[in-house]
Amino acid sequence: xxxxxxxxxxxxxxxxxxxxxxxxxDEAIRxxxxxxxxFESLAATRNRISMEKxxxxxxxxxxxxxxxCDPKFAAAISDLMEDQLFM
Numbered sequence: 001x002x003x004x005x006x007x008x009x010x011x012x013x014x015x016x017x018x019x020x021x022x023x024x025x026d027e028a029i030r031x032x033x034x035x036x037x038x039f040e041s042l043a044a045t046r047n048r049i050s051m052e053k054x055x056x057x058x059x060x061x062x063x064x065x066x067x068x069c070d071p072k073f074a075a076a077i078s079d080l081m082e083d084q085l086f087m
Contacts (some may be wrong), residue, residue, distance in 0.1 A: 029036050066074045 029039070066077070
């Protein structure tokens, strides 16, 4: 929701595409603030999945705060972490 993304796509068949300008989404989020969390959660989950695909496996993201902890402990808490983005 924060960073701009761009991709070049070539369709094999006719596609009906709908575009939602950022300005319009921002306006709708202001009107329905409870929906913001849903979009942020979706974006965070997609970001993690994308990172996992690029790295070829599960991504374990723990903060530098835990860098000196037992790796098994860090892995255990990593599995309990939730995907969230903050704006």
